[in-house]
Amino acid sequence: MAVNKKVLRTCKNTVLKGGLLAQGADVVRKKMIPYQWKALNDQLPDVEPSHAIENFRIAAGEKTGEYHGMVFQDSDVAKWLEAVAYSLSTHPDPALEAQADEVIDLVARAQQPDGYLNTYYTIVDPDNRWTNLAENHELYCAGHFIEAAVAYYEATGKDKLLQVVKRFVDHIDSVFGPEEHKKKGYPGHQEIELALVRLYRVTKDERHLKLAQFFVEARGQQPHYFDQEAQARGLDKFLHWGLFAHEYSQAHLPIGEQTTAEGHSVRALYFFSGVADLAQELGDETLFKACETLWDNIVNRRMYITGGIGSQSYGEGFTLDYDLPSDLAYTETCAAIALIFFGQRMLELDPNRKYADVMERALYNGVISGMSLEGDRFFYVNPLEVHPEVCRKRHDHNHVKPTRQGWFTCACCPPNLARLLTSIHHYLYSQDDHSLYVNFFAESEVECTVGESQVKLIQHTNYPWDGSIEMKLSLAEASGFKLHVRIPAWCRAPQVRVNGEPVDAAAHLVKGYLVLDRTWRDGDRVEVDLPMPVERVRAHHKVRETAGRIALQRGPVVYCLEEVDNGPDLTALVLAEDPQFELEEEAELQVPAIIANAYREESPGEGLYTVEEPRRVPVKIKAVPYFSWDNRKPGEMLVWIRA
């Protein structure tokens, strides 16, 4: 593959007009961003103070006091700014922009004369910058500020934060690099790699790309930098997470030698995203292939049906192939988001639905489950089976909260959700010089230049609740280009019509995209119908936890059972062989619920063990979209239903 030639670019001039994703973005804009602002400013009752803004005031010398929060508390501010930037780009809001400008001014004042920017080290340990990259997140926070700066610049045209991060990167570049006198280190938590590529795309400054390349290539080299810096601090070696060693931060091997996704899942996916960015900018097929191998390992061996990744709490990470326990899952919201980040980059390099399908799986399930429908309660961990009393009494379930929480001491997930959902319109369409790609379905409009032509495409749909999609083209004059429309792999019988004429979808499918190559005229209409029967999905036979069970999925949406609808003891429910699925509007959640025939097993007596068969009582079960659970009454939840 000649990576460079096939690269797609995002169609940024896209407007979401309605539907579930627009609702999600609206909730973020109206509820979550103001809510997070209060969190960052310690104004939420009953929630541990964040101190994030206060740390900047202290670092800027404008307040006295002690640093509080995680060592990466700064990144919460950066992610809030990034989300605000996306929000302003679609919904201008002078008051919010003024608030963001003030924060940016504060951040600028907290920057040190040499460009360094990190409130933890500035306040707590100014003499020991860059001495514990493995654990202390300076480069991670830098990465988030770079992303925020680029987003804010693109949204508002204001470059104050961009200048701040450029100066910071100049400083970082003076410290790290392949040159003899520089440190050979790289971050314990990746993020700066993808951020530097993003910065490079705005600045075109080759140093920014080269620094990203350095961080990617230095990682996993021997002698191991994390051991060296630990020794410089007087330790024997880096105190690894016991079971993981350097796998924890994907620093066990150079990227090209990694074939399975190991360790902390957010670190892993941010890293792979940065590597994919680098593959694109360098046209480096080897890097692309490494990414593809890791992608395939994740999605074919280590991903939950919800798009969640990270099978254990310890190390917040991957474990081994097919190890996907439903109740003990870690499945951090950030990790599912990071899977979307990685998928998006892979899709740019290789327009294959295998990336977009997984992004969609994550988006409609394990990502938006992270937020309540009201936008003010959050899951950090998104398991596929919850029994509240088990979470309270079993220490190994300590990480699983049976209901969403107001905020977190480690508050990475809510701001990550905010920046994803406010920029979600950027994922819908992409293009190269001769093609327009429809990657995701939502009520929306996009304007772009394909070849010589100005193209406007208007998409009407109620996706993901309905698979009927109508796309109208608006063109000043007729134009020949390819329209690529993703046909999701979950759809068994897509129907396509162009201006009312049926098109043989199968015959036009390339890597899962329907390719319509023709001269398009103003008013042309493409109708895609993706029938959405309720499907019974099975996991691979090597997944122990799901043996003998099915998950209900309709379109891209995975369903679950809740106690509020089905009573307790959800594992006593067995789907009937002929479930006779019906849809029914769930009034409170405003989503379609699935009604099915099932039976409830009831043991004949009180004893634990018996040779008698259980009674089977016919019941109707009701399943609701997984992402919408825990928005009514607390209780049990179950994705994988006995069949």
Added chain:
Amino acid sequence: MAVNKKVLRTCKNTVLKGGLLAQGADVVRKKMIPYQWKALNDQLPDVEPSHAIENFRIAAGEKTGEYHGMVFQDSDVAKWLEAVAYSLSTHPDPALEAQADEVIDLVARAQQPDGYLNTYYTIVDPDNRWTNLAENHELYCAGHFIEAAVAYYEATGKDKLLQVVKRFVDHIDSVFGPEEHKKKGYPGHQEIELALVRLYRVTKDERHLKLAQFFVEARGQQPHYFDQEAQARGLDKFLHWGLFAHEYSQAHLPIGEQTTAEGHSVRALYFFSGVADLAQELGDETLFKACETLWDNIVNRRMYITGGIGSQSYGEGFTLDYDLPSDLAYTETCAAIALIFFGQRMLELDPNRKYADVMERALYNGVISGMSLEGDRFFYVNPLEVHPEVCRKRHDHNHVKPTRQGWFTCACCPPNLARLLTSIHHYLYSQDDHSLYVNFFAESEVECTVGESQVKLIQHTNYPWDGSIEMKLSLAEASGFKLHVRIPAWCRAPQVRVNGEPVDAAAHLVKGYLVLDRTWRDGDRVEVDLPMPVERVRAHHKVRETAGRIALQRGPVVYCLEEVDNGPDLTALVLAEDPQFELEEEAELQVPAIIANAYREESPGEGLYTVEEPRRVPVKIKAVPYFSWDNRKPGEMLVWIRA
């Protein structure tokens, strides 16, 4: 219930003549006791030194050096002595007795002038005896020495250790008690309660019984002693195990108010055993009822099919009703043994098979699984599903060893197995003045006095591999008494003949015991046939982990699948509706294996999730007794099979 009247007593004059239990006792005598001797003396290669004997030498002032081992390391010596006592009582061995006498002499020399005996405090912290009962096991170790002393006295007639522990108890009695000037404390780890009753039965010294009663009654009273002693050490309060508070050591409530088994399962069962002993000696029906409530809670809500108890590693304890995960089980060998101890005491108070059935379940499954067939490798944790790679990579499985270990830093289980199996003949028969009870089946002989008569009963059987049992009575003259024979609840169609004449078993059943009330004559023959088809056992519908699964059980023996017989991915195997069970001798393990029809599910492709049904490949599966697993090649193991 008038507890006192119905009390049964053990028929100690019993000889095991053959069969599985005799083999177990033999292995302990020939392999395990010498192996443990080496362990206690730090003579095992590749095993962390125990230092237990060395600690006594140092405490006796005969060596210099530091204390090493757990704070309760002394108890390993006591349990070894107790096992040796039982072994000597059935198999005199002058060399072993001399070894034991030497240890007893050493223990006596380590006793302090005031009677105190504990090498940890004597060596490490002599000024702070009895200041941390919650954590530091002084009374626990005392209890084990009392048990050893009584056993050794009964086996050999030698009372040196008995005198040692009587002096120690005098000292304890001077420290603890209801009197104004004494401490109101009680042990963090129970054991001394049952030991003091045992001592009382030999000494008839009421002070010994009263001290036991004090420890039972003080427990769980407010203000809480563990908080008080912690405050005396300068802490705010006792630093509880986070999730448990005082439940961890069953000190959250007075015994009479406890209705569910909570906390550390060995502590709980030793405690309940002591309470049952006290109920017997005091004729206290309230205490008996408290024990029965707790027994019922355990066996009907919180016990694995193997008789294992303790559902989580954290706190080594109980969690909540029906929470019985197969792979995360703690199911410590000691806890299953303790369930037998508790059951034995309840059976003495109430001759009901509900106690003996559970004891048998534990014995043939979750207890003897703790030891390899060779007697030199041990499981501390006895889970019902093992996937070796999961144990290595998942931190929440850290407590699960996929193969038996040579020894343990906390080496409580192997010596406990040793003392149980060397005394297992004591469990077979019990009696009151008018009845002889056959509780368990084994090739054996018992002699006892029932009423006025000297009775000898010879039992021939190959139980648990065959349910055919023949009992011959040998009497000097005809005698009227009741012979009670337990008919296990697992047996659906028992056949009974007396001198060849069929007896209607159902008509003679009282609390699960067949009661044969007649004038017995020399040479009378009772034949009991307990047909042992392979049974498919189901767990209660509220047990999440076993939903849709069955366990194979034949007689009292629970079976499991091993990778060595069935290949990997045991959860992909599904038992056929008509399994056509057959038995086949497993040559290497020398046990009957079960062969059954099943099929193996194979997913149609490489992907994790699919709507396609898996292929079903017919296979024969082979199940072996659970206790015998991991005696060939390491690999997966599974008790609960899909059905």
